[in-house]
Amino acid sequence: SQQGEEDPQALSIQEGENATMNCSYKTSINNLQWYRQNSGRGLVHLILIRSNEREKHSGRLRVTLDTSKKSSSLLITASRAADTASYFCATGPGVARGTALIFGKGTTLSVSS
Amino acid sequence: GAVVSQHPSRVICKSGTSVKIECRSLDFQATTMFWYRQFPKQSLMLMATSNEGSKATYEQGVEKDKFLINHASLTLSTLTVTSAHPEDSSFYICSARKTGLDNEQFFGPGTRLTVL
Numbered sequence: 001s002q003q004g005e006e007d008p009q010a011l012s013i014q015e016g017e018n019a020t021m022n023c024s025y026k027t028s029i030n031n032l033q034w035y036r037q038n039s040g041r042g043l044v045h046l047i048l049i050r051s052n053e054r055e056k057h058s059g060r061l062r063v064t065l066d067t068s069k070k071s072s073s074l075l076i077t078a079s080r081a082a083d084t085a086s087y088f089c090a091t092g093p094g095v096a097r098g099t100a101l102i103f104g105k106g107t108t109l110s111v112s113s
Numbered sequence: 114g115a116v117v118s119q120h121p122s123r124v125i126c127k128s129g130t131s132v133k134i135e136c137r138s139l140d141f142q143a144t145t146m147f148w149y150r151q152f153p154k155q156s157l158m159l160m161a162t163s164n165e166g167s168k169a170t171y172e173q174g175v176e177k178d179k180f181l182i183n184h185a186s187l188t189l190s191t192l193t194v195t196s197a198h199p200e201d202s203s204f205y206i207c208s209a210r211k212t213g214l215d216n217e218q219f220f221g222p223g224t225r226l227t228v229l
Binding site: 031041042045048050102 | 147149155156157158159162204206208215216217218219220221222223225
């Protein structure tokens, strides 16, 4: 099953530009998380935002969450070639024990120098 | 931090053989672990939830007799792909849930399975 939908599916930008990716989800959540995955590699956890938070920052990353619209955005500022990767949002569907993170389809970001 | 390991990282096997993948939480106990599968250029799809000491819960469309899950201890879950076929070739990723405010999941580095 899949919860989130990211858009755009693919994004190509130049180094130094900002990259914005959006994620929409369907059901209520406890938190929403963003991950990065380089081609053929494992996941790297970027940031977690709880359902009672609206915005969170971590370095060049800024995440917003709008629970009324069931959407989140990830902004990467001053992008670098090393940011080239796939980015996934994942929702923690509730406080029930044992419930898994459900991933969106992902956005493939290409940053050219 | 919380570290999750997977072994092996890469495996190539012949069609019809069985392959076992181990997932270990190295510095915390995990009563719940999860197994995901990822096909090329696609997202992670949840296969099953593994609960220590009880039967795994499989997602719709995942064959429990083909993907055997054992969670015999608080730090180890195994996924056995039985009678593997080329269509089972995929990237398998496990995660372990750490009890806490956010019940965060920590992911293993993944196992690349290629069935010839």
